[in-house]
Amino acid sequence: xxxxxxxxxxxxxxxxxxxxxxxxxxxxxxxxxxxxxxxxxxxxxxxxxxxxxxxxxxxxxxxxxxxxxxxxxxxxxxxxxxxxxxxxxxxxxxxxxxxxxxxxxxxxxxxxxxxxxxxxxxxxxxxxxxxxxxxxxxxxxxxxxxxxxxxxxxxxxxxxxxxxxxxxxxxxxxxxxxxxxxxxxxxxxxxxxxxxxxxxxxxxxxxxxxxxxxxxxxxxxxxxxxxxxxxxxxxxxxxxxxxxxxxxxxxxxxxxxxxxxxxxxxxxxxxxxxxxxxxxxxxxxxxxxxxxxxxxxxxxxxxxxxxxxxxxxxxxxxxxxxxxxxxxxxxxxxxxxxxxxxxxxxxxxxxxxxxxxxxxxxxxxxxxxxxxxxxxxxxxxxxxxxxxxxxxxxxxxxxxxxxxxxxxxxxxxxxxxxxxxxxxxxxxxxxxxxxxxxxxxxxxxxxxxxxxxxxxxxxxxxxxxxxxxxxxxxxxxxxxxxxxxxxxxxxxxxxxxxxxxxxxxxxxxxxxxxxxxxxxxxxxxxxxxxxxxxx
Amino acid sequence: xxxxxxxxxxxxxxxxxxxxxxxxxxxxxxxxxxxxxxxxxxxxxxxxxxxxxxxxxxxxxxxxxxxxxxxxxxxxxxxxxxxxxxxxxxxxxxxxxxxxxxxxxxxxxxxxxxxxxxxxxxxxxxxxxxxxxxxxxxxxxxxxxxxxxxxxxxxxxxxxxxxxxxxxxxxxxxxxxxxxxxxxxxxxxxxxxxxxxxxxxxxxxxxxxxxxxxxxxxxxxxxxxxxxxxxxxxxxxxxxxxxxxxxxxxxxxxxxxxxxxxxxxxxxxxxxxxxxxxxxxxxxxxxxxxxxxxxxxxxxxxxxxxxxxxxxxxxxxxxxxxxxxxxxxxxxxxxxxxxxxxxxxxxxxxxxxxxxxxxxxxxxxxxxxxxxxxxxxxxx
Numbered sequence: 001x002x003x004x005x006x007x008x009x010x011x012x013x014x015x016x017x018x019x020x021x022x023x024x025x026x027x028x029x030x031x032x033x034x035x036x037x038x039x040x041x042x043x044x045x046x047x048x049x050x051x052x053x054x055x056x057x058x059x060x061x062x063x064x065x066x067x068x069x070x071x072x073x074x075x076x077x078x079x080x081x082x083x084x085x086x087x088x089x090x091x092x093x094x095x096x097x098x099x100x101x102x103x104x105x106x107x108x109x110x111x112x113x114x115x116x117x118x119x120x121x122x123x124x125x126x127x128x129x130x131x132x133x134x135x136x137x138x139x140x141x142x143x144x145x146x147x148x149x150x151x152x153x154x155x156x157x158x159x160x161x162x163x164x165x166x167x168x169x170x171x172x173x174x175x176x177x178x179x180x181x182x183x184x185x186x187x188x189x190x191x192x193x194x195x196x197x198x199x200x201x202x203x204x205x206x207x208x209x210x211x212x213x214x215x216x217x218x219x220x221x222x223x224x225x226x227x228x229x230x231x232x233x234x235x236x237x238x239x240x241x242x243x244x245x246x247x248x249x250x251x252x253x254x255x256x257x258x259x260x261x262x263x264x265x266x267x268x269x270x271x272x273x274x275x276x277x278x279x280x281x282x283x284x285x286x287x288x289x290x291x292x293x294x295x296x297x298x299x300x301x302x303x304x305x306x307x308x309x310x311x312x313x314x315x316x317x318x319x320x321x322x323x324x325x326x327x328x329x330x331x332x333x334x335x336x337x338x339x340x341x342x343x344x345x346x347x348x349x350x351x352x353x354x355x356x357x358x359x360x361x362x363x364x365x366x367x368x369x370x371x372x373x374x375x376x377x378x379x380x381x382x383x384x385x386x387x388x389x390x391x392x393x394x395x396x397x398x399x400x401x402x403x404x405x406x407x408x409x410x411x412x413x414x415x416x417x418x419x420x421x422x423x424x425x426x427x428x429x430x431x432x433x434x435x436x437x438x439x440x441x442x443x444x445x446x447x448x449x450x451x452x453x454x455x456x457x458x459x460x461x462x463x464x465x466x467x468x469x470x471x472x473x474x475x476x477x478x479x480x481x482x483x484x485x486x487x488x489x490x491x492x493x494x495x496x497x498x499x500x501x502x503x504x505x506x507x508x509x510x511x512x513x514x515x516x517x518x519x520x521x522x523x524x525x526x527x528x529x530x531x532x533x534x535x
Numbered sequence: 536x537x538x539x540x541x542x543x544x545x546x547x548x549x550x551x552x553x554x555x556x557x558x559x560x561x562x563x564x565x566x567x568x569x570x571x572x573x574x575x576x577x578x579x580x581x582x583x584x585x586x587x588x589x590x591x592x593x594x595x596x597x598x599x600x601x602x603x604x605x606x607x608x609x610x611x612x613x614x615x616x617x618x619x620x621x622x623x624x625x626x627x628x629x630x631x632x633x634x635x636x637x638x639x640x641x642x643x644x645x646x647x648x649x650x651x652x653x654x655x656x657x658x659x660x661x662x663x664x665x666x667x668x669x670x671x672x673x674x675x676x677x678x679x680x681x682x683x684x685x686x687x688x689x690x691x692x693x694x695x696x697x698x699x700x701x702x703x704x705x706x707x708x709x710x711x712x713x714x715x716x717x718x719x720x721x722x723x724x725x726x727x728x729x730x731x732x733x734x735x736x737x738x739x740x741x742x743x744x745x746x747x748x749x750x751x752x753x754x755x756x757x758x759x760x761x762x763x764x765x766x767x768x769x770x771x772x773x774x775x776x777x778x779x780x781x782x783x784x785x786x787x788x789x790x791x792x793x794x795x796x797x798x799x800x801x802x803x804x805x806x807x808x809x810x811x812x813x814x815x816x817x818x819x820x821x822x823x824x825x826x827x828x829x830x831x832x833x834x835x836x837x838x839x840x841x842x843x844x845x846x847x848x849x850x851x852x853x854x855x856x857x858x859x860x861x862x863x864x865x866x867x868x869x870x871x872x873x874x875x876x877x878x879x880x881x882x883x884x885x886x887x888x889x890x891x892x893x894x895x896x897x898x899x900x901x902x903x904x905x906x907x908x909x910x911x912x913x914x915x
Contacts, residue, residue: 322798343801352799360799363792370785374800377785387781413563 019081020045020207021066021097021176026075028061035061036072037231043176043207048198049237050210050222052252055308055475057228059211063178066209067099068092098169099178102185104161108154112136112147116168140167144193144200158284159190166197170206177201178209183217184309187286195221213252213307215245215519227251249515250508253477263461268485269298270333272438272469273319278328278338280314288314289325290493296438296469301460303484304473306518311493312473313355316442319471320352321345332438346375351436353427355443355473357420361427364416368408369397371415372430404429405455421452428459439463442473457483477514489517497523556909560902569902576898580891587890588883598883605877606870614745614758618830620869622647624767625822626847627854627861628774629684633815635778635856636791638808642691642706643819644844645713646684648836650820651827652717653683655834658736659725669739676740676824677766684820685813687713692812696805702812714840721836732835742829763825767862770818774858787811819844846872849888853895 021043028036035058043049051059064070066077068086077084079095086092089099106115113129113136136149145163153161162182169177179198183191198208198221212218218225219240227235227248235251273296282288288311296302306312317323319330321342330337332348354360362371373393376382381392397411404425408418415426424444431439441460445453460483463470474480480487481501489496496517499510513526585595606616626643633640654676657663662679663672687709694700718731725733745758778784790797790804797804822843831838850868854860868888875884 320799321801341801341803342798343803346801354799356795359793360795363789363796365792366788370788373785374789374796377782383782386783388785390780409562417560417562 017044017046019043020079022076022078023062023066024076024078026062026065026077027073028058028065028070029073030061034231036065036075038075039228039231039233040236041066041226041233042237043209044224045207046202046205047223048202048208048210048221050212050218050225050240051228052212052215052218052225052248053228054213054252056230057252058231059228060180062228063099063180063209063211066092066097067178068097069099093169093172093174096173096175097178098172098174098176100162100165100169100180100182102180104165106153106161106164109152111150111152112156112164112167113149115153115164116171120172136167136171139170143167143170143204144197157190158185159187159193162186162194163197170201175205176207176209178211180211181213182210183212183214185284191217213519215248215252215516215521218248219245229254245519245521246512246516249519250512253511253515253518263483264465266299266464266485268300269467271295271297272333273471274329274331275319276329278318278325278330280318280323280325282311282314288493289318291328292490292493292495294488294495294498296471298437298469299464299467300485301464301470301472301483303480303487304471304490305477305480305487305514306475306490308475310490312442312490314493315490316352316355316440316471316473319345319438319440320350349434349437351375351431351434351439353424353431353439353441353444355446357423357427358416362415362423365414367397368401368406368411368413368415368418368426369393371426372397372400372411372433375430375434400426400429400433403433404459421448424448424452424456428456432459432463435466436463436468439468439470440473441470443475444472445474445476445479453479477511481510481514487514489514489523491518491520496521497526499523553908553910556907557904560905564902572898572901573895576894577891580887580894583894584883584887584890587886591883593883601877602870602874602884605874610754611757612873614760616866616869616873617760617764618869619873620865621761621763621767621829622822622826622843623846623850623868624764624862624865625770625825626819626844627850627865628767628770628847628858629815629817629819629822629844630847630851631854631856631858631861632774632778632787632818633811634791634851636787636807636811637794638695638811638815639703640688640691640706640812640815641703641848642687642709642844643815643822643847644840644842645706645710646687646816646819647823647826647844648710648713648717648840649687649816650680650684650823651834651839652713652720652823653820654680654824655725655733655736655827656683658740659720659733659834665737665739667739669741669743672740673742673828676828677821680820680824681817682820684823685817687820688812688814688816689809692809692816695812696808710844714836717834717840718836721834725834727833731837733833735833736828740828741832742825744829759830761825761829763822763829766821766825767865770821771858771862774818778858819847822847849892853892 019042023039023041026036026039026041039058039062041062051063053059061070065072068089068091071087077086084095086095092098107118113132116136117127117132133149140147140149140163145167147156147160147163147167153164156164162185166177182194186194198210201208210218210221222240225235225238225240225243225248226233227238229252234254275292275294277291277293278289279287279291280289292311292315294302304312304315314323318325321340321344324339328338332345332350335348337345358364373382373396376396377388382389382396394411400406401408401411406425406429407422415423418426428444444460445456448456457479460470460472472480472484484501487499487501499514513523516526517523581599585599588595588598605612607613626647629643629646630640657672657676657679663675691700691702691705691709694705695702721731721733727734742762744761745755749756778787786797786802786807789800790802790807794804823839826839827834846868850861850864854864871884871888
């Protein structure tokens with residue numbers, strides 16, 4: 001057979017530990033964001049190099065450049081000392097670099113072998129599937145990637161599908177495997193299997209770039225660690241044995257200038273939202289919430305901090321009636337709210353600023369008017385004997401347009417034509433105008449410019465003044481620390497601890513503590529102060 | 536960010552001095568624009584159709600003139616056009632309300648046939664005696680026709696709502712069941728002396744026609760337009776009010792535009808699927824009732840199952856799911872069907888229908904994108 005990449009083994013000329021890939025001063029811009037700001041990065045032979053950072057730090061972008069998916073604006077990439085230019089993933093694979101994406105790119109109705117063959121130049125016409133099956137089986141055995149070559153993709157678990165993706169890359173003779181948050185979709189046992197495989201691959205002479213935001217995993221698997229924050233490298237190629245978790249947490253989260261907001265001291269009122277020990281699953285049927293308890297009082301902003309994908313979305317959905325919880329209790333001002341419909345909550349004054357403005361928060365082809373009455377169309381004066389009073393609805397929409405500075409020629413305009421900031425104002429206007437008793441705001445400032453962010457912050461504080469209970473779920477730590485009265489930190493569906501911002505000063509230490517909790521250390525294990533420094 | 540792949544810029548041929556520049560529209564075009572684009576699309580379709588007629592050896596101008604004369608040329612043929620438009624109008628309304636919710640009811644044909652069956656059953660079983668006065672007979676037949684249609688819509692609706700069965704497939708399959716069902720009755724139970732049709736309904740089960748009043752107003756002599764068209768127009772107006780001015784219609788529009796937003800707004804999608812499928816079926820059923828009681832006057836498979844349910848899909852789509860526009864488009868299609876027969880039993884008229892459809896659907900692109908001609912190398 002001509003495809004003998006699969007049989008080449010063990011680095012022969014290159015020594016273990018010598019430089020394999022170097023990236024120098026990589027710059028990549030997206031509209032409005034500097035995703036990679038002069039980043040340096042390198043990978044040695046036979047190592048696992050972790051790329052650590054929060055969402056939006058630029059990890060995926062940098063790796064998409066290395067995998068040939070994006071072209072950098074400037075910067076140099078060298079493979080084994082020679083400068084290269086990748087214009088497509090094909091070029092990168094040719095140079096021995098392959099990426100396993102977070103979202104698998106597999107054909108559901110085809111077999112494992114067929115998927116692995118897909119897109120290869122050879123064989124040209126006839127496929128000896130049985131022979132190929134054997135090759136795939138051999139390859140999977142060698143790296144401990146257990147999967148049946150003849151199984152169809154749809155029959156496989158997520159973990160097995162990931163193995164197919166890895167096999168695909170190995171079959172193409174990849175020496176460097178980029179894994180984009182590989183553990184995000186896996187169950188704990190599958191994570192162990194994956195780690196075993198990765199180590200087996202390193203022994204065989206492969207190098208692995210492991211993208212993650214979970215400190216624990218990174219410490220468990222990586223030889224070296226590079227930390228990114230907001231498009232910059234904050235720590236390059238640290239030796240995993242020489243560094244500590246608090247150190248990494250600080251590098252990852254950073255110390256930001258806290259916004260000075262006009263936040264008046266206010267004594268919180270009665271408890272509005274009470275969440276007791278709730279469990280829930282995500283869309284894939286995996287555990288997303290594992291016993292979350294928290295409470296929010298009237299006239300108080302309670303923040304939920306955490307890296308995306310740790311159960312925040314599910315928490316908001318469970319509270320607003322968009323997801324069922326499997327156990328636990330939720331109550332609103334003493335009234336049972338557990339597993340009630342969304343409508344039940346809406347009628348009792350729960351407002352929700354959803355994470356996804358376009359997919360959930362608005363109906364793109366409907367007008368501004370139709371979008372702002374989404375929560376009110378059932379109630380008079382807009383509703384009248386089953387009919388909608390269009391004059392009242394239009395007047396209402398125009399009122400909100402003026403009050404919330406929604407910039408749009410007229411309220412008949414479909415909202416798909418609105419900018420992100422304007423769209424968010426439409427949503428906030430709608431949710432706040434109902435004078436909610438509880439406002440659940442998820443990522444309310446994501447993707448907005450500084451002016452718009454300030455506007456949103458002011459609206460939230462005004463609601464606090466007005467006595468609403470606000471649950472603010474955000475990934476922006478500065479935002480949380482400056483707006484909230486209390487902050488809960490969530491990690492893998494568990495609350496790591498609660499911090500009272502009213503009593504504690506915002507200091508480096510506080511940020512470090514929150515950073516540690518966000519990456520998986522419970523508050524009671526941190527013993528603030530000295531312990532943090534001495535770990 | 537990891538999701539966004541680089542946008543492919545279209546290859547530009549440098550040899551041409553001009554090229555097309557295509558960009559998404561960022562603001563709404565003026566009100567007259569969609570109308571102009573639609574009329575332009577029909578014009579382009581007629582030109583394409585004309586070229587094809589010429590290729591087939593016909594004279595396009597004479598053909599078109601003939602079509603126009605044969606469908607709108609006199610009050611007599613105009614009446615025939617409206618008779619043809621009536622079942623199309625009702626099935627297109629059935630499709631409009633379902634499609635508005637992005638519920639792809641392809642079963643208007645079967646619901647139409649079942650409507651015809653339900654109405655006929657009142658006469659043929661007989662549920663009402665033959666000498667029942669018309670003012671009782673006709674309302675009962677309407678009710679029976681709508682119920683039978685609604686039932687035929689309810690089945691795929693329930694399957695979709697509770698088992699997530701693809702409504703396209705199930706409603707399509709229900710069409711064949713409906714035909715077989717009616718055939719059984721026509722061939723075996725209610726057969727008229729072994730022929731594949733039932734006996735003619737009694738006069739008081741006929742929908743009133745214009746010619747019924749010819750004795751007082753002589754102009755109406757020979758005009759077969761029946762009350763069914765009025766049902767269609769009234770239904771269109773009511774449907775327009777429901778969709779654009781009622782709470783329920785708002786829910787339908789919201790579900791259709793963004794299901795997730797509808798859920799978020801606390802709307803029950805399951806019950807709306809069932810309800811909309813039933814209303815859709817009832818409208819098609821009303822069409823079937825009006826066809827048997829207004830035109831055929833007996834139950835017979837071939838003239839009833841003539842594909843009105845499928846034409847309704849096209850009409851609903853061309854009318855952009857607007858019930859009032861559907862009235863006009865139905866009349867246009869009624870004309871094409873009627874006049875088409877004048878030229879050729881099949882072939883050319885169907886071809887013209889198809890070309891119009893393709894052009895109108897393609898013209899939607901111009902509403903979403905701004906296309907300008909730019910001199911190569913001149914753009915910023």
